[in-house]
Amino acid sequence: MTEVTASIIKCDVGGWPGHSTTHPDLEETAREQLADASNAGAIEDFHVTHVGDDLNLIMLHREGADAEAVHSLAYDVFEEATEVAKELGLYGAGQDLLSDAFSGNVRGMGPGVAEMSFTKRTSEPILAFLMDKTEPGAFNLPIYKMFADPFSTAGLVIDPNLHQGFRFEVWDIQEHERVFLETPEDSYKLLALIGAKERFVIKRVYPKEAHKLPSDEPVVAVSTEKLVDVAGEYVGKDDPVALVRAQSGLPAVGEVLEPFSFPHLVSGWMRGSHNGPIMPVGVEDADCTRFDGPPRVVGLGFNVHNELELTGPVDHFDDPAFDNAREKANEVTDYMRQHGPFEPHRLPLEEMEYTTLPGILESLEGQWHSVDAEASEVDAETVTVGEVE
Ligand code: F6R
Ligand code: MG
Ligand code: MG
Numbered sequence: 001m002t003e004v005t006a007s008i009i010k011c012d013v014g015g016w017p018g019h020s021t022t023h024p025d026l027e028e029t030a031r032e033q034l035a036d037a038s039n040a041g042a043i044e045d046f047h048v049t050h051v052g053d054d055l056n057l058i059m060l061h062r063e064g065a066d067a068e069a070v071h072s073l074a075y076d077v078f079e080e081a082t083e084v085a086k087e088l089g090l091y092g093a094g095q096d097l098l099s100d101a102f103s104g105n106v107r108g109m110g111p112g113v114a115e116m117s118f119t120k121r122t123s124e125p126i127l128a129f130l131m132d133k134t135e136p137g138a139f140n141l142p143i144y145k146m147f148a149d150p151f152s153t154a155g156l157v158i159d160p161n162l163h164q165g166f167r168f169e170v171w172d173i174q175e176h177e178r179v180f181l182e183t184p185e186d187s188y189k190l191l192a193l194i195g196a197k198e199r200f201v202i203k204r205v206y207p208k209e210a211h212k213l214p215s216d217e218p219v220v221a222v223s224t225e226k227l228v229d230v231a232g233e234y235v236g237k238d239d240p241v242a243l244v245r246a247q248s249g250l251p252a253v254g255e256v257l258e259p260f261s262f263p264h265l266v267s268g269w270m271r272g273s274h275n276g277p278i279m280p281v282g283v284e285d286a287d288c289t290r291f292d293g294p295p296r297v298v299g300l301g302f303n304v305h306n307e308l309e310l311t312g313p314v315d316h317f318d319d320p321a322f323d324n325a326r327e328k329a330n331e332v333t334d335y336m337r338q339h340g341p342f343e344p345h346r347l348p349l350e351e352m353e354y355t356t357l358p359g360i361l362e363s364l365e366g367q368w369h370s371v372d373a374e375a376s377e378v379d380a381e382t383v384t385v386g387e388v389e
Helices: 024-039 068-088 136-148 187-194 227-231 253-261 320-337 357-363 373-377
Strands: 002-011 045-051 054-061 112-120 124-132 166-172 177-182 200-207 220-222 241-245 265-268 274-277 296-304 310-315
Touching: 002 068, 002 124, 002 241, 024 045, 024 054, 024 068, 045 124, 045 296, 045 310, 054 068, 054 124, 054 296, 112 220, 112 241, 124 136, 124 253, 136 166, 136 187, 136 200, 136 220, 136 241, 136 253, 136 265, 166 187, 177 187, 187 200, 253 296, 253 320, 274 320
Parallel strands: none
Antiparallel strands: 002 054, 002 112, 045 054, 124 241, 124 296, 166 177, 166 200, 200 220, 220 241, 265 274, 296 310
C-alpha cells in the first residue's frame, strides 16, 4: 500500500496581456524548477499548465498535505516566475503573492491549494479541474452532481458500491466554520447550504463508513482560499482548483465529467463582479477573451502509476462531446451581457460590497437626503437632482 499526496498549487503571477492568459515562459520556468525538485527526490512527479492567467502546479509526492517542503517549493517557483513576469513586463506581476514572508505554508498567503493524501489503488484515476475568473463555490454544483445526483451519476443507482452515498465537508467561508453532511440522507440540507455558493463551499468529499475505501481519505479536494480575506481588500477572484478521484466504487471518469456538459452560472468574470456561464475548454482554448472571460474550466485526467508517476494528462474537454456546452455558454454569454450593468448579470449588492461599491458610496457622501416625513412638504419646483430638502 502506497500513501501518496496529490497537490495542485496555483497562483496568478502575471497576465499576458491584462488578465487573459499565462506567458509560456512562466510555465517553462516552473517546469525547469519542478524537474530539478523531482530529480532531487523532493517530489515524485508533476505537470505544469495554465488556465487563463493562473499558473498551475500539479504535483505528486510523499510528504502529506500541508507539507512545508512542498509548499515552499511552490512558493519558490512562483517567486522565480514572478521575476520572469517582471522581465517580460507582464501585467500584475506577482499579484497573488501577497505576503513575501513565507512561514511554512502557502495557505492564506494568496495562492490556491487543493491537496489530498490517500492510499493509492492499483490503478488510480485522478482528475484535476482548473477554473479561471470565478470563485470556489463554482465547484459546488458539479461536485454535488458527481457524488450525489442519481440523474447525473448512474453508478449511484446501478452500482451497489456507491449505494451508501458520500460524506461532504462544507465550509462556511464567512464564519470560518465547517460541517459534515451525508448523502443521500442530508441531501436537502446540503443543497440548502451549497446553493448559496458565495458563502458555503464543498471543501472535501469522503467515502462513508460502509464504503470499501478508507473513510478518512478524501476523494475530492477543492481550494477555498479567499483572496478578499487574505488581502483585506479586493484583488481578484480566487480562481479555484479541484482534485477528484474516480472509478471502482467512485463515480466513473465519464460521470465526473458529465456535470460540465451544463455551463452553469458562476460569479466572477469581468472585474470579479458578474455572473456568467462557465465554459469547459481544452488547454489550447484556456485563454480568457470576451469581457475577460467567459469563465473557463479545464479538466485534465491522469492515472497514478505504480512508481508514483502521473501518466497523462488527457485533456478531457478538448473534445466534440463538449461542443454543445460551449455553444450554450456562448448563447448565455450573449444573453447575460445584454443586461450591461444590471443584476443579475452584475453581482448583487452584498457581493459588490467586497469589491468597489464602498468606494462609490463614499464618493456620494453628503449628497443623500431623507425621503421620509418632510418629503411631502417639498416644493417640487425647488427640487433639483440630488438636493431634496
Ligand atoms: C477578474 C479579473 C479581470 C480584472 C479586469 C480589471 O478576476 O482579473 O476581469 O478585474 O481586467 O483589471 P485591472 O483593475 O487590473 O485593470
Ligand atoms: Mg489576474
Ligand atoms: Mg485568474
